[in-house]
Amino acid sequence: MASKNVLLIFKPNIMYRPIIYRLATEYGIIFNVLEAKILPKQEGRLILELSGTDEDLVRGIAYLEEELVQVEVLADKMHRDEERCVSCGACTAVCRTDALSIDRATMEVRFHPERCVACGLCILACPVKAMSGVSIDNENEI
Amino acid sequence: MDIPIQRSYEEINEKIRQGKAVVLRADEMTELVSSEGVKSAFKKVDVVTTGTFGAMCSSGAFINFGHTRPKMKATSVWLNDVEAYGALAAVDIYLGATQVQEDDPLNRVHPGRFRYGGGHVIEDLIAGRPVRLRAKSYGTDCYPLREYETTVTIRDLRDAFLYNPRNSYQNYNCAVNLSKRTIYTYMGILRPNMANATYSSAGQLSPLLNDPYYWTIGVGTRIFLGGAAGVVSWRGTQHNPDAPRGENGVVREGAGTIAVTGDMKEMSAEYIRGASLVGYGCSLMVGLGVPIPILNEELARFTGVSDRDIVCQVVDYGIDYPNAVNRALCELSYAELKSGRVEVQGRNIPAAPLSSYPMAVRVAENLKSWIRDGGFVLGAPQVALPSAPFPAV
Numbered sequence: 076m077a078s079k080n081v082l083l084i085f086k087p088n089i090m091y092r093p094i095i096y097r098l099a100t101e102y103g104i105i106f107n108v109l110e111a112k113i114l115p116k117q118e119g120r121l122i123l124e125l126s127g128t129d130e131d132l133v134r135g136i137a138y139l140e141e142e143l144v145q146v147e148v149l150a151d152k153m154h155r156d157e158e159r160c161v162s163c164g165a166c167t168a169v170c171r172t173d174a175l176s177i178d179r180a181t182m183e184v185r186f187h188p189e190r191c192v193a194c195g196l197c198i199l200a201c202p203v204k205a206m207s208g209v210s211i212d213n214e215n216e217i
Numbered sequence: 218m219d220i221p222i223q224r225s226y227e228e229i230n231e232k233i234r235q236g237k238a239v240v241l242r243a244d245e246m247t248e249l250v251s252s253e254g255v256k257s258a259f260k261k262v263d264v265v266t267t268g269t270f271g272a273m274c275s276s277g278a279f280i281n282f283g284h285t286r287p288k289m290k291a292t293s294v295w296l297n298d299v300e301a302y303g304a305l306a307a308v309d310i311y312l313g314a315t316q317v318q319e320d321d322p323l324n325r326v327h328p329g330r331f332r333y334g335g336g337h338v339i340e341d342l343i344a345g346r347p348v349r350l351r352a353k354s355y356g357t358d359c360y361p362l363r364e365y366e367t368t369v370t371i372r373d374l375r376d377a378f379l380y381n382p383r384n385s386y387q388n389y390n391c392a393v394n395l396s397k398r399t400i401y402t403y404m405g406i407l408r409p410n411m412a413n414a415t416y417s418s419a420g421q422l423s424p425l426l427n428d429p430y431y432w433t434i435g436v437g438t439r440i441f442l443g444g445a446a447g448v449v450s451w452r453g454t455q456h457n458p459d460a461p462r463g464e465n466g467v468v469r470e471g472a473g474t475i476a477v478t479g480d481m482k483e484m485s486a487e488y489i490r491g492a493s494l495v496g497y498g499c500s501l502m503v504g505l506g507v508p509i510p511i512l513n514e515e516l517a518r519f520t521g522v523s524d525r526d527i528v529c530q531v532v533d534y535g536i537d538y539p540n541a542v543n544r545a546l547c548e549l550s551y552a553e554l555k556s557g558r559v560e561v562q563g564r565n566i567p568a569a570p571l572s573s574y575p576m577a578v579r580v581a582e583n584l585k586s587w588i589r590d591g592g593f594v595l596g597a598p599q600v601a602l603p604s605a606p607f608p609a610v
Contacts, residue, residue, distance in 0.1 A: 161270065161490060161502065161573045165405045168415050168569035177557060182574035199328070200406050202272060202492035202502065 078126040080109065080172075080192055081136070084145035085119035094142050095121075102135040103127055109172070109192050122149070122192050150188035152208045153197070159205035160184065166197040166206065220432050223513045229263050230594040238263045240508075240589045242581040243422045243520055250521025259517035264588055264595065267424040268441070268506035268580030271417050271572025272492045274403065275383035275454060276314040276501040278339050278481060282350060283375040284308055289362035291352035295319065296338045298349070307360055311380070312338060314501035327496060328401040334499025337491030339379070342371045343443065344486035377481040379443060379489070383453035385505050387425035387473035388460075388529055391416040391549055391568070393561060396535030401496020405571050407534055414531065414559055414568040419577035420524045420551030424507035425473045427520045429466045430607050431458070433509050435598025440477060441506035441584040443489040446593065447479025449507075458605040466607060467522060469548065470530050473602065477505065488580065502573075506580040508588060510595050515607075524551035531561055 085094075090113075098104045110122040125132060139146050153174075162184045166175045174191035177184055195210020232238040239262050241249065246265045250258045282294075284307065294303045294310045298319045301310040316335040323329050341348055352365040371377055393414045394400050394407035405415040420426065428434050438449040453474025460472035481489075488504030511517050530545035537544050546561060549568075553559050559568045587593035 162575045163271065163502070163573040164570035165415075168405050168413050168567075168571075169408075177570075179555070179557065182555065182570070196406070199330075199495045202494055202500070203490050204332075204493065 076126055077129050077132055078124055079132055080124050080149040082147040082149055083121045083123060087116055089143050090119050094144060098135050098138060102138055103131050104135040149191050149193045152193040153191050153206060154208050155186045156205045159203050161203055165200045165202055169196040169200045221513050226510060226595060226597045229510050232263055233588055233594050234592055238588060240264045240266060240585045242585055243267045243427050246520045247421050247523045255514055255518045258521060259511060259514045262511050265427060265509045265511060265520040266506055266581040266584040267422055267427050267509060268577040269385055269419040269423050269572060270504040270576035270580060271502060272500040273381060273384045273503045274315050274500045276381040276503055277335060278312045279378045279380045280312060280374055281309050281376040285362055285365050287362045288360045289352060289354050289365055290357055290360035291354050293353045295351045296348050299335050299338050315498050317499050324496060329496060331493045331499045336499050336501035339501055340486050340489055340491040342377060343481050343484045343489050345370055371482055379479050379481050382476050383455060383474045384477050384503055385424050385475050386471055388468050388470055389418050390532040391529050391554060392532060392534045394535040395533040400535055402534050403494055403497045404534055411566060414566055415571050416554045416568060417571040419572060419574060420527055421522055422577045422581055426467060426522060426527055428509050429468060429519055430604045431473060431602040434507055435602050436600035437596045437598050438507060439596040441580055442477050442479035443504055444485030444487060445479050445483035447477055449475045450478040451476040452602045456602060458603050465526055467527050469528050504576060504580045506584040508584055508595055524555060527551050
């Protein structure tokens with residue numbers, strides 16, 4: 076089983092189609108809703124954790140794109156500069172998904188991009204500017 | 218400091234010169250003392266090294282940028298558009314770590330980012346990066362030049378000394394936020410309704426927690442500062458030996474501080490970092506370590522202190538702290554804090570550190586190898602820091 080956090084953007088023309096239903100039933104993808112923002116008739120934004128075999132995930136994401144859903148893989152959005160990071164831990168105070176977490180044996184801060192939902196709070200919290208990327212939440216635009 | 222001496226500085230330094238000194242990091246000493254006891258640890262160990270790495274706002278640099286031609290008595294000076302204090306002799310300045318770059322929007326759009334300030338200039342200089350220097354003056358007969366602008370690296374500067382009036386706080390608060398909005402503090406981002414806690418100490422590795430009565434740490438103590446050999450130059454500002462102590466002598470809150478000095482030309486940007494604390498300001502992250510000579514059994518016991526035996530005060534930064542309400546919600550040990558989850562007022566909340574324990578280990582490890590392999594001898598303090606009676610009365 077693999078898992079991927081993705082941001083799905085639904086434009087008004089496809090907002091009311093049962094796309095996620097089909098993703099689950101026809102492509103065997105297990106989904107978990109991490110965040111959702113729906114502006115009726117304008118745009119829907121969903122952050123989902125998708126789980127399945129590697130093959131299912133590839134087929135599932137291809138299906139979403141066929142349906143004209145804009146798919147952004149969140150693990151690719153945030154980046155840590157390993158040279159800058161001093162493992163102070165300030166980012167772990169705000170990380171919502173434990174994508175940044177502390178190895179209790181060494182107290183090193185570990186970055187797990189696959190858990191990231193690209194909220195961008197770590198960019199704000201990092202005192203040495205080790206985190207960079209595009210946050211999906213406009214309020215946290217850096 | 219009038220303490221029983223079972224092993225002298227001379228004896229320890231002689232062993233260091235011969236490459237025979239036994240040196241442990243404070244966390245290793247903690248393990249040794251707990252497994253073999255104080256007496257055995259005292260017999261085995263000559264020196265314990267400590268370390269800490271975190272934002273220390275009371276930091277800055279004295280810089281002499283060398284005389285210009287014609288000469289100038291600089292009154293206002295900027296480095297990369299960060300203003301330094303120029304009201305000293307002709308080309309001497311003091312650059313404070315928290316000075317923010319000109320035209321920074323500060324907190325006008327809250328929370329401000331504080332992208333560049335004095336701490337960043339200090340890091341840039343130590344890293345050998347070029348820095349724009351600009352100076353103004355009113356002109357005198359002996360110092361006629363009124364304006365000067367040039368690009369310098371640290372090699373071009375006559376002198377660049379780190380001079381930090383308050384570093385390495387002996388202990389520090391754990392911060393929470395009881396207000397109803399997110400706050401952006403020097404203790405990091407604190408979520409409303411006490412949704413998280415932050416703390417900032419290396420705990421069992423922290424210098425002054427391993428010598429709680431400052432028996433060996435005083436003016437003249439040679440230390441690790443920013444990757445180079447530095448020195449304790451005075452007691453730090455706000456130094457307070459009279460803070461409450463536990464039965465083990467360890468302070469339960471802020472208490473002692475040290476002022477430290479070192480040559481920036483010898484430092485490494487790995488251990489000195491400019492810091493941007495969102496919504497708060499600019500600062501400097503400092504890597505600092507102090508070697509503690511094990512002069513007697515009591516010092517073996519002190520340096521054997523573990524995170525379980527060190528507590529700090531949990532303080533509300535939402536309402537209490539800004540209003541100078543001196544109240545603690547409870548005490549927590551560093552063992553609890555480092556577990557990542559703590560109980561405060563009956564609630565289980567996440568706790569995040571702000572000072573880097575891995576970097577503190579690296580500082581202590583470096584200092585250990587300097588002493589063991591590099592003949593770094595210990596300086597006996599020439600002036601003691603104000604202390605408290607021992608045993609506690």
